[in-house]
Each structure stands twice: as C-alpha cells, then as structure tokens.
Amino acid sequence: IMPSAVSNASPLIHLAKIGRLHLLQEFHQQVLVPQAVWREVIEQGQDYPETPLIERAFQEGWLQVRVAFDERLVSLLKLQLDEGESEAIALALQEQIPQRVPCAKHRDPLAQNVV
Numbered sequence: 001i002m003p004s005a006v007s008n009a010s011p012l013i014h015l016a017k018i019g020r021l022h023l024l025q026e027f028h029q030q031v032l033v034p035q036a037v038w039r040e041v042i043e044q045g046q047d048y049p050e051t052p053l054i055e056r057a058f059q060e061g062w063l064q065v066r067v068a069f070d071e072r073l074v075s076l077l078k079l080q081l082d083e084g085e086s087e088a089i090a091l092a093l094q095e096q097i098p099q100r101v102p103c104a105k106h107r108d109p110l111a112q113n114v115v
Contacts, residue, residue, distance in 0.1 A: 003028070003029060003097070003098075004028060004029055004030045004031070004032060004095070004097050005024070005027075005028040005030075005031050005032070005097060006031070006032045006033070006034075006088050006089075006091050006092040006095070006097050007024070007031050007032070007033055007037065007088065008033070008037055008084045008085045008088040009033075009037045009040040009041050009084045011024070012024075012033070012037070012041055012054055012057075012063075013041060013045070013048075013050060013054075016050035016051075016053040016054050017050045019053075021050075021053050021054065021057060024057075024062075024063075025057070025060075025062045025063075028062075029062075030061075030062050030063070030064055031057075031062060031063050031064070032064050032065075032066045032091060032095065032097070033063065033064070033065055033066070033088070033091075034065070034066065034067070034068045034084065034087030034088055034090070034091045035065060035067060035068070035087065036083040036084040036086075036087045037065075037084045037087065037088065038065045040084050041054050042054065042055060042058070066091055066095065067091075068087040068088075068090040068091040068094060069090075069094060070090045070093070070094060073086075073089075073090045073093070074086045074087055074090045077089055077090065
C-alpha cells in the first residue's frame, strides 16, 4: 500500500460510477480531498447514483476532507484550473504528499506535474 494521496472530484466520481472506488483504498492508506471536492461530489452530487458510494468511503474514514490553507496559491491555480483541482494541488503541497490521483479530464501540464 502506498502512502496517502490527494484527489480531485473526477477520479472519485468515475471510479464510483464503475463500482471501483475501492481501488483507491487498496492502493493508498488514505485519500485526502479538499473542501471544494467535498462540495462538488457530496453536496452538489446528491442526485447522482454514485454519491452514496463516495459518502460511504468518507464514513469508513479512508477518504477524508482537509482544508487547503494557502488561499493565495489556490487563487493563482484557479486562473488555469477549476476550484477542486486547484485546492487539491495546494493540499498535496501543504501535506507534502507526493501522490495525486491522476485526472484525465485536464491535459494541462500544470495540473499533471505540480506534485
């Protein structure tokens, strides 16, 4: 098992849609998400069938919400990326986590190579 990782919303949503969210837990001790990702997948995603799977992962404790404190970095990243991905990058740097769950949604080198 690898150490902790940080994820944005897309990998959580897509893995849950195909019934494979558990793969993240099998590869990482814990997966951290920033508050923007929580809002996107849980609060705004209440009408989607995969949301209960993601909620269960939070209840089990291996998926956890953390605050990305560097608001300046988040603001700068948001010039190129969405809020969830910006906070995920800032959170990974803050927590000194070298693993970020890949997101195929963006092909932007900034999003892929910051951590």
